[in-house]
Amino acid sequence: MKNIAVVGTGYVGLVTGVCLADLGHHVICIDVDEEKVSQMRKGHSPIYEPQLEDLMKKNIEEGRLTFTTNHAWGIRNMDVIFLAVGTPQQQDGSADLSYVQRAVNDIAQHINRDVVVVNKSTVPVGTNESIQQYFNQHVGELGQVDVVSNPEFLREGSAVYDMFHGDRIIIGADNEDAALLVEELYRRLKLPVVKTDIRSAEMIKYASNAFLATKISFINEISSICEKVGANIEDVAYGMGKDRRIGTQFLQAGIGYGGSCFPKDTNALVQIAGNVEHKFDLLESVIHVNNRQQLLLVKKAKERLGSLHGKRVAMLGLAFKPNTDDIREAASVVVANELIQEGAYVTAYDPIAMTNAAKVLNIEFANSVVEALQEADVALIITEWDEFKQLPLNTYSEHMRVPIVFDGRNCYTLEAVQEAYLEYHSIGRPVVGEVDLNKYLYIQNFLSEHG
Ligand SMILES: NC(=O)C1=CN([C@@H]2O[C@H](COP(=O)(O)OP(=O)(O)OC[C@H]3O[C@@H](n4cnc5c(N)ncnc54)[C@H](O)[C@@H]3O)[C@@H](O)[C@H]2O)C=CC1
Numbered sequence: 345m346k347n348i349a350v351v352g353t354g355y356v357g358l359v360t361g362v363c364l365a366d367l368g369h370h371v372i373c374i375d376v377d378e379e380k381v382s383q384m385r386k387g388h389s390p391i392y393e394p395q396l397e398d399l400m401k402k403n404i405e406e407g408r409l410t411f412t413t414n415h416a417w418g419i420r421n422m423d424v425i426f427l428a429v430g431t432p433q434q435q436d437g438s439a440d441l442s443y444v445q446r447a448v449n450d451i452a453q454h455i456n457r458d459v460v461v462v463n464k465s466t467v468p469v470g471t472n473e474s475i476q477q478y479f480n481q482h483v484g485e486l487g488q489v490d491v492v493s494n495p496e497f498l499r500e501g502s503a504v505y506d507m508f509h510g511d512r513i514i515i516g517a518d519n520e521d522a523a524l525l526v527e528e529l530y531r532r533l534k535l536p537v538v539k540t541d542i543r544s545a546e547m548i549k550y551a552s553n554a555f556l557a558t559k560i561s562f563i564n565e566i567s568s569i570c571e572k573v574g575a576n577i578e579d580v581a582y583g584m585g586k587d588r589r590i591g592t593q594f595l596q597a598g599i600g601y602g603g604s605c606f607p608k609d610t611n612a613l614v615q616i617a618g619n620v621e622h623k624f625d626l627l628e629s630v631i632h633v634n635n636r637q638q639l640l641l642v643k644k645a646k647e648r649l650g651s652l653h654g655k656r657v658a659m660l661g662l663a664f665k666p667n668t669d670d671i672r673e674a675a676s677v678v679v680a681n682e683l684i685q686e687g688a689y690v691t692a693y694d695p696i697a698m699t700n701a702a703k704v705l706n707i708e709f710a711n712s713v714v715e716a717l718q719e720a721d722v723a724l725i726i727t728e729w730d731e732f733k734q735l736p737l738n739t740y741s742e743h744m745r746v747p748i749v750f751d752g753r754n755c756y757t758l759e760a761v762q763e764a765y766l767e768y769h770s771i772g773r774p775v776v777g778e779v780d781l782n783k784y785l786y787i788q789n790f791l792s793e794h795g
């Protein structure tokens with residue numbers, strides 16, 4: 345069993361640290377954020393991620409997992425140092441490597457022996473070679489540093505599960521012994537290992553995310569055509585996915601992909617290609633389709649109601665996907681801002697992402713679905729939380745002023761909706777139960793005139 349430091353305790357660093365500790369290694373997690381570290385020391389996870397807190401507590405109690413803000417303390421005498429800091433998007437779409445540079449500098453200052461540095465952050469091709477050169481120049485006689493690229497494929501919301509049940513472990517290394525040491529760390533997981541050179545490992549990460557994003561934009565384009573030709577996207581995706589060469593996953597049409605990775609990594613890959621004079625037309629289209637898709641519900645609602653000015657809009661869901669409180673690059677942010685621009689009154693509800701959303705959105709937040717729907721002229725479903733999927737469908741007509749729902753995640757079957765009193769628009773499927781808006785307007789005018 346090895347002594348491991350993990351630098352950066354976000355989604356990737358914390359989950360990696362906790363899971364490596366659970367595999368029996370001694371892990372120290374280092375972060376610059378004092379508040380986060382003091383929470384983690386008490387066994388509290390700073391992010392919402394199923395199973396994570398229980399596993400943290402267990403490994404802290406069993407003495408294999410500690411946390412610090414002190415790089416010197418965390419890095420000295422380690423066998424392996426994982427790098428898992430953020431690589432956010434810059435204005436021009438390229439990856440911001442300043443956190444990586446800072447962390448590499450922090451690590452270099454404290455290395456006092458031979459060590460393998462394993463990079464989990466998603467970085468442009470060639471970055472790990474630059475990191476290797478930096479260590480060669482700055483660590484000197486104190487120890488030999490070998491850099492290994494070990495990109496991460498976990499999904500938020502199922503990060504712990506993915507860590508233990510991943511499809512493959514990619515190890516990109518120039519030094520075979522270093523690659524073997526990393527393989528050894530994960531051996532108990534019994535997952536397939538793919539060993540490559542460093543540049544190929546870096547490219548595997550970007551190409552994988554870009555391919556998954558392409559699947560999503562492709563099915564979203566097909567869904568728009570389905571709406572026009574009278575086909576049903578659910579049946580189309582199912583039928584396509586039955587071909588094992590296509591596969592059923594990532595063919596869920598919706599309001600576009602969000603999150604901290606697909607948007608930034610697709611933009612970064614366009615930049616990486618551009619830097620070597622390759623215009624990545626296909627990926628540029630994928631991004632364009634996604635940007636358009638995120639605004640689709642607002643466009644449809646506006647067309648249906650004439651104008652959204654002064655209308656009360658209920659937004660159900662804010663997280664970029666269920667089981668996470670992450671709203672980074674979520675469609676909800678684009679949708680809410682567009683609704684405000686259109687002059688609508690927006691009330692949103694999300695089971696866990698409202699605290700994060702309140703930091704960036706100037707809208708009203710409700711304590712429940714019912715409160716969000718109260719007197720609404722239209723409801724938009726943004727995230728497919730189970731709570732929304734299991735909602736009795738008459739809740740909409742019982743609480744809304746006009747029961748019109750635009751479902752960006754196809755939460756309900758058309759059969760179920762047909763039984764309810766509801767006008768229901770979804771993605772790539774026929775509209776169900778159109779209501780007579782004039783009748784509603786007449787009743788509303790009558791009520792406002794006669795109390
Ligand atoms: N979020 C995800 O689901 C996945 C992310 N990735 C990649 O992994 C990397 C990390 O992503 P997240 O975990 O989401 O990032 P994050 O932004 O959630 O966390 C990064 C953490 O690093 C800390 N940090 C920054 N500089 C530091 C330093 N010098 N020393 C110690 N700590 C430092 C920050 O305080 C923060 O807690 C990114 O490159 C991302 O693209 C890869 C796969 C999945």
Ligand SMILES: O=C(O)[C@H]1O[C@H](OP(=O)(O)OP(=O)(O)OC[C@H]2O[C@@H](n3ccc(=O)[nH]c3=O)[C@H](O)[C@@H]2O)[C@H](O)[C@@H](O)[C@@H]1O
Nearest residue numbers: 496497498499500594595596598600601602603605664665
């Ligand atoms: O590099 C990363 O950070 C990670 O990015 C994604 O993981 P994540 O962003 O957590 O979530 P996904 O489940 O992939 O969903 C991303 C977005 O695509 C959307 N999506 C996903 C699947 C689908 O069929 N349709 C669809 O619209 C989701 O709603 C969500 O907004 C990848 O799935 C991970 O393998 C990768 O490690």
